Amino acid sequence: MSSFSARHRLWLLALLIGSAALLALGLAIGSTGWSPMQNDGDPVMRQILWDIRAPRSLGAWLAGALLALAGAVAQGLFRNPLADPYLLGCSAGASLGVAALLFMMGFSPAATALALRIGMTGAAFAGAVGAVLLTLLLARGVEQSLRLLLAGVVVGVVLGSGSALLTLMNPDILRAMQAFMLGSTGFVGWSAVSIMAVCLGACLLVGLGCSRSLDALSLGEATAASLGVRLALVRLALIGTLALATGAAVAQCGLIAFVGLVAPHLVRSWGPVTHQSLLLLSPLAGGMLLLSADIAARWVIAPQELPVGIITALLGGSYLLWLMHRRGSGLGGAR
Amino acid sequence: MKKTLVAAALLLTAVLAQAAPISLKDDRGSTITLPDVPKRIVSLLPSLTETVCELGECARLVGTDRFSNHPASARALPKLGGLDDTSIEALVALKPDVVLVSLSSRLMDRLEALGIKVVALEPKNLTDVQRVLGKIALLLGKPDDARRIWNRIDGAITQTATQLPPAARSLSVYYEVDSAPYAAGASSFIGEILARLGGRNIVPAELGPFPKLNPEFVVRADPQVIMVGQRSAPGLPQRPGWSGIRAVKTQKVCVWVPAESDVLVRPGPRMAEAAALMARCLREAAAGPVALPTAVFNAPPGGMR
Numbered sequence: 002m003s004s005f006s007a008r009h010r011l012w013l014l015a016l017l018i019g020s021a022a023l024l025a026l027g028l029a030i031g032s033t034g035w036s037p038m039q040n041d042g043d044p045v046m047r048q049i050l051w052d053i054r055a056p057r058s059l060g061a062w063l064a065g066a067l068l069a070l071a072g073a074v075a076q077g078l079f080r081n082p083l084a085d086p087y088l089l090g091c092s093a094g095a096s097l098g099v100a101a102l103l104f105m106m107g108f109s110p111a112a113t114a115l116a117l118r119i120g121m122t123g124a125a126f127a128g129a130v131g132a133v134l135l136t137l138l139l140a141r142g143v144e145q146s147l148r149l150l151l152a153g154v155v156v157g158v159v160l161g162s163g164s165a166l167l168t169l170m171n172p173d174i175l176r177a178m179q180a181f182m183l184g185s186t187g188f189v190g191w192s193a194v195s196i197m198a199v200c201l202g203a204c205l206l207v208g209l210g211c212s213r214s215l216d217a218l219s220l221g222e223a224t225a226a227s228l229g230v231r232l233a234l235v236r237l238a239l240i241g242t243l244a245l246a247t248g249a250a251v252a253q254c255g256l257i258a259f260v261g262l263v264a265p266h267l268v269r270s271w272g273p274v275t276h277q278s279l280l281l282l283s284p285l286a287g288g289m290l291l292l293s294a295d296i297a298a299r300w301v302i303a304p305q306e307l308p309v310g311i312i313t314a315l316l317g318g319s320y321l322l323w324l325m326h327r328r329g330s331g332l333g334g335a336r
Numbered sequence: 337m338k339k340t341l342v343a344a345a346l347l348l349t350a351v352l353a354q355a356a357p358i359s360l361k362d363d364r365g366s367t368i369t370l371p372d373v374p375k376r377i378v379s380l381l382p383s384l385t386e387t388v389c390e391l392g393e394c395a396r397l398v399g400t401d402r403f404s405n406h407p408a409s410a411r412a413l414p415k416l417g418g419l420d421d422t423s424i425e426a427l428v429a430l431k432p433d434v435v436l437v438s439l440s441s442r443l444m445d446r447l448e449a450l451g452i453k454v455v456a457l458e459p460k461n462l463t464d465v466q467r468v469l470g471k472i473a474l475l476l477g478k479p480d481d482a483r484r485i486w487n488r489i490d491g492a493i494t495q496t497a498t499q500l501p502p503a504a505r506s507l508s509v510y511y512e513v514d515s516a517p518y519a520a521g522a523s524s525f526i527g528e529i530l531a532r533l534g535g536r537n538i539v540p541a542e543l544g545p546f547p548k549l550n551p552e553f554v555v556r557a558d559p560q561v562i563m564v565g566q567r568s569a570p571g572l573p574q575r576p577g578w579s580g581i582r583a584v585k586t587q588k589v590c591v592w593v594p595a596e597s598d599v600l601v602r603p604g605p606r607m608a609e610a611a612a613l614m615a616r617c618l619r620e621a622a623a624g625p626v627a628l629p630t631a632v633f634n635a636p637p638g639g640m641r
Contacts, residue, residue, distance in 0.1 A: 045556065049577060173567065
């Protein structure tokens with residue numbers, strides 16, 4: 002724990018307290034705006050609190066954490082500040098998965114039965130992971146970062162147009178697709194929360210295990226190799242983490258923009274960090290970011306809902322701009 | 337000689353009646369003038385196709401969009417593409433006298449540049465349906481039929497409503513148009529029909545026709561009846577917290593099979609049928625649990641509109 006300084010411990014504490022406070026706020030805000038629950042024993046109210054608001058708030062936090070972790074891993078692995086969780090085609094793959102599923106529903110009785118068995122989350126997860134595998138295949142392995150990035154772009158564009166084509170062919174699925182593309186936490190239940198929690202735990206373990214290698218990698222690939230980092234293995238493990246974290250979040254909550262890109266930058270803006278701290282603090286920051294966006298999405302025009310992706314884009318975008326123009330920021334000029 | 341004159345006069349009046357120019361203002365606000373009743377019509381919106389056929393002029397249709405599947409004779413016509421990917425070449429090759437499109441169609445400028453007359457009509461609520469019916473009747477040169485048909489639709493809805501037993505007339509209803517969840521609010525045409533049947537929509541008019549709701553809102557409103565298309569129905573009872581809703585608990589969820597969905601989601605001349613479907617649901621729900629459709633969901637793409 003030598004690289005985890007007192008300052009970082011303080012940040013960790015602050016983020017944990019902030020997350021807890023937001024979770025409490027999330028329990029108090031619902032379809033009528035600010036409506037904290039009195040303990041009057043009304044079964045409907047209790048159900049709303051424990052079956053809807055609690056898993057939804059926790060789920061939003063977990064999805065944000067997963068995306069932020071994936072973003073931090075991607076930025077470290079590709080040594081690129083613009084890298085985000087959707088870099089290797091995850092988002093396009095997931096939306097193609099969902100579009101194909103929705104298209105299959107009603108195509109024929111057998112296809113409908115199959116689609117119902119797979120489910121939206123299954124299709125999105127399979128699509129996201131499948132897209133990463135396809136990217137790895139096209140890049141012929143993990144050796145070259147540039148090849149991986151380019152293959153990711155190609156996969157993203159091609160699969161993206163595939164889902165656009167399916168949507169165009171069947172406008173009935175348009176609304177459902179749009180809701181998926183903009184992200185939604187409305188139907189997150191306890192099962193989704195437990196899946197995301199397990200994924201976050203696993204990804205965090207792998208990520209932290211590779212954090213030293215990521216530190217070494219930030220000095221360049223040759224240096225890292227000379228320091229004894231087994232590049233191929235680390236890359237494979239981290240890409241696996243990236244795919245799992247992104248796939249899990251996207252499957253449950255749809256394509257949520259910007260959290261994965263912004264959260265690691267947020268953490269870095271607070272001062273120099275090692276990858277160990279970054280991989281620990283980013284998920285907390287990302288969780289807070291998405292949870293606050295979700296709360297805003299429920300609150301602003303209650304009882305209607307804004308797509309949460311729109312709020313994350315607004316929040317994250319304006320924060321990134323502010324960081325960029327702040328005097329002395331590392332993001333502004335020379336890095 | 338006299339006979340020939342009379343015949344000539346008759347012929348002349350017939351020709352004059354035939355050739356009376358038709359002029360109407362469409363929903364864009366532009367005035368379209370046709371030299372005569374159009375003989376070749378292309379319709380690119382299912383509800384407009386149904387309206388033309390309802391007026392008895394199905395034979396004038398030469399092509400439609402891919403989703404116009406009613407009445408049966410419309411199914412055999414050339415399909416020119418979806419709502420946003422119409423094949424302009426195929427359309428032009430049909431040499432239509434007029435093309436009926438929705439207001440959101442991107443085709444209008446392109447078609448007009450090619451010298452094709454375009455009438456843009458957008459039915460959104462019951463009043464619009466009546467207005468669109470009137471415009472198309474005007475276009476087809478039979479304005480009186482519009483009034484007759486509208487009176488029939490309107491009367492049928494009223495009759496359906498009066499035939500409902502009192503227990504079925506004040507149920508609270510949540511109508512889901514899509515699983516995001518998007519609801520049909522009181523200001524949508526679905527909501528308007530529902531209101532005439534005495535159903536209490538849980539989504540008030542001020543939220544707009546098809547608002548995206550916080551799912552918690554539905555749980556809190558606790559509707560007695562839920563109406564939903566078969567596409568969105570699977571998994572509805574399993575949504576977090578939804579098992580406690582009265583409609584789910586007492587199995588009063590009406591699931592529309594695709595053919596019924598087509599009737600319900602198109603603001604066209606089949607509104608009376610839509611009212612009858614909703615009335616059937618309310619009547620069954622008032623009597624006890626509503627049976628789910630037995631057939632597996634199977635629908636060609638594109639029922640909407």
